Amino acid sequence: MIKVGIIGTGFVADLYMRSIQLGTNFELVGAFDRRPERLAQFCAFWKQPAFTSQDELLSAIGPGGIVLNLTNPSSHFEIGMAGLEAGCHVYTEKPLATTLKDAKTLCDQARESNLMLASAPCSFLGEAAQTVGAAIRENVAGKVRAIYAELDDGFIPQARYADWISESGAPWPAGDEFEVGCTLEHAGYYLTWLISIFGSIRSVVAASSRQVCDLLPVDAPAPDFSVATLFFESGVVARLTCTIIGPHNHSLRIVGDRGVIELDEAWNNTAKVRFRRRFNLRRRLMESPIAKRLKLPGETHPKVGRWGSASMNFALGVTELADALVEKRASRMSIDLALHLTEVTLAIQDSEETTGAQRMTTRCDPLEPMPWAQKLG
Ligand SMILES: NC(=O)c1ccc[n+]([C@@H]2O[C@H](COP(=O)([O-])OP(=O)(O)OC[C@H]3O[C@@H](n4cnc5c(N)ncnc54)[C@H](O)[C@@H]3O)[C@@H](O)[C@H]2O)c1
Structure with missing residues (x-):
């Protein structure tokens, strides 16, 4: 079994951990954090071995195992690099790094060492995203x-975020979230879906702003x-909005010649994917008030209940890496995806008020659907 260790x-x-408890194809050897308490x-809480140093954990994982980098974004580069230098594959929480230069350095190191390097989010491997992908391939x-x-x-x-505490007692890291920003934290939730289905983004025209910074404690x-x-590159165009201001809306709508594919929540692996056909009723153009539910035919993947604001299996990505290693194939969570995602996200986040069109220098082809998502049911 592939060995996996958590840092952070x-x-x-x-x-x-809640996702890993559903069952995995890897062995969790334990965890390390620079804060001993x-x-x-x-x-x-989770009955896991605690390692007293990063090096001890890296040697317990061993070359060929996987470092699960769940540290704060400012540590992602350092921990990612340490994992790769120890001969481990690395799965890192988003963003891969906080600068494109650091992200490229990590990717070069991984490629040179023939190691896998993947960046969250992994929800594009989940049921809702894979259903959308199948619907697009089938031209619904x-x-x-x-x-x-x-x-x-x-x-x-104005949210009571000081009261947001994880299951084992970690507070939601508000300061870090506000200094990293909602775009770097969240754009990937739809960017990965869209890149995995439609492929590379050729250029980005974006604007970003600080509208509530006087209300944030940082x-x-x-x-x-x-x-x-x-x-x-494929000709599709998308509008992506990320804010901590607008009324809660995590919806996706894909508008085609026949109608609209839609879903309400990016952070739910089981969100219902629906299709509304467009038609004219007398002189009125409308999308059908009765939506057709789109479904995959069989079992997909283990699901978690709702924890906080998310209902996602966070272990799908590291499971995909472990599967790819055992099956000796390329991982869907590829270096190309991690780097392209980082470049596009930083282009949006850093655009501010006056940046014009930005040509992307990285690319990522559409990704293989999961074996259980080849066709709709
Ligand atoms: N908070 C959320 O809801 C959420 C959801 C999805 C993804 N994420 C991502 O997960 C990552 C971690 O976020 P979090 O909310 O768990 O933050 P957190 O601050 O609660 O936890 C991060 C942990 O990493 C440890 N750490 C940092 N640098 C380290 C280092 N160099 N060596 C060892 N330990 C180190 C810290 O001590 C801390 O315990 C971030 O990249 C974030 O974007 C967070």
Whole structure:
């Protein structure tokens, strides 16, 4: 069995553990965190071995195993590099790195060492995203003309986020979230879906802004509002919105010649994927009020219940890496995907008010659907 070790046992590590408990194809050897009290709390709760140093954990994972990097974004580069240098494959929480230069350095190191390097999110491997992919391949909506993807989280400055505590007792890291910013934190939830289905984004025209920074308890807040128009090589165009201001809306709508494929929640692997046919009723153009539910025919993957605001299996990505290693094949969570995702996300986040069109320098071809998502039922 492939060995996996966790570095960083904060808020999100609990979401991974809840997912890992559903059953996996790898052996979890234990965890390390630079905060001993938090490490102890996490390991006691989940009954996992606690390692007292990063090096000890890396040698327990061993070359050919997987480092699960769940540290804060500012540590992603350092921990990712340490994992690769120890001969381990690395699965890192988003973003892969906080600069494109660092992300490229990590990818070069992984390629040179013939190791896998993957970046969250992995929800594009989940049932809802794979259902959307099958619907596009089967041309359910006809030619796709435009996509609207929304990641508005609600007016978070007024949320009681100080009370958001993970299962084993980690507080939601508000300061970090606001300094990293909602775009770097969340754009990937739809970017990965769209890139995996439609392939590379050729150029990005975006704007980002700090609209509620006076309400956030941090010195250096990142943009809290961004809107991007994404031009795909394939000709598709998408609008992606990320804010912690707009009323909660995580919907996706894909508009085609025959109608609209839609779903309500990016953060739910079991969100219902629906199709509304377009037609004219006398002189009125409408999309059908009765939606057709689109489904895959059989079993898909293990599901978690709702924990906090998410209902996602966070272990799908590391499971995909372990499967790829055992089956000696390329992983769907590829280096190309991780790097392209990072370049596009940073282009949106850093666009501010006056940046014009940005040509992307990286690419990623559409990704193989999961074996259980070849066709709709
Ligand atoms: N909070 C969420 O809801 C959420 C959801 C999905 C993804 N994420 C992502 O997960 C990652 C972690 O977020 P979090 O919410 O768990 O943060 P957190 O602050 O709660 O936990 C991060 C942990 O990493 C440890 N750490 C940081 N640098 C380290 C280093 N160099 N060596 C060892 N330990 C180190 C910290 O001590 C801390 O315990 C981020 O990349 C974030 O974007 C967070």
